[in-house]
Amino acid sequence: MRILRNQLKQGGLMIALALLSLNMTFAQGNPKLSDAEVAMVAVVANQIDVSYAEIAQKKSRNADVKKFAETMLNDHNSVLGLAGELAKKLGVTPKENAVSKSLLEGADKTKKELNSMRGKKFDKFYIDNEVAYHEAVINAVEGLLIPETENQELKDLLISAVPIFKTHLAHAKSVQEKVSK
């Protein structure tokens, strides 16, 4: 029982650190990002949630968590598809940058944690991370990516994506409530 409690504490600490790291990554002294770099950050942010959802689909036995993960897969893949089409149309090649690299590094650590857990511990860690992740992504898109974007079509796509992420956040919170019972 003590071991489980310690592991849960560590899981919570990992999420808090991941959230702090995410916010610091996005803040990073307000980096100036080109449209190509904004596109890369948007692509990476969506890809990361797709990868989390793929792990959840394989590992979770909770119907609400699996349903949520399915929605994450569908929606983030849709946004990725639209981002890809737009980048092609505009002739923009997404460019790797410090923000996108930092996101990927953070995601690698989170995926290791997800893969090491199972059962209710996994479900709780996954959904808690989804709540934290979507909060950070919404803040970043509204506070950094949209203001930094110069191309109007790319800006419009990011603006259209915000209600999707906000609905995901609300959905994640409702699943989080069920999972913690």
Place this chain on the structure above:
Amino acid sequence: MPSLFRKKYLNNLSKMSFISTNKARLRKLFSGLLIAAVCMLTFGGCGKSYTPVTHVVVIKGLKFLPYELTIRKGDTVKWINKDLVKHDVTEETNQTWTSGVMNKEDVWKMAITETTDYFCTLHVIMKGKLIVE
């Protein structure tokens, strides 16, 4: 009695006797006229029934627009997915009906016979309401 007043008195007397001998017929005629008048006012003519209409709900920004729609029994509601992602339209209480997955620009319609709450099973907080008057 002056002749003018006599004439009027005799006229009124004959009218009253007409009315008293034909009371039943007059009652029937009056009832019929009243029913016809009510029909005209309500339906624009007796025997004319209501023609159901089609209403539109747009799915956009992860919302059903409008959220609440008041319709008449038998009206059709048409949902159009104008969003970036897939949705569905599903009866909320027992999931008695569903559109299935709707891709962008997909349209689905259904005749509605009772007040219903519905939602999107892919985005469970997305809800809508149909009120049948």
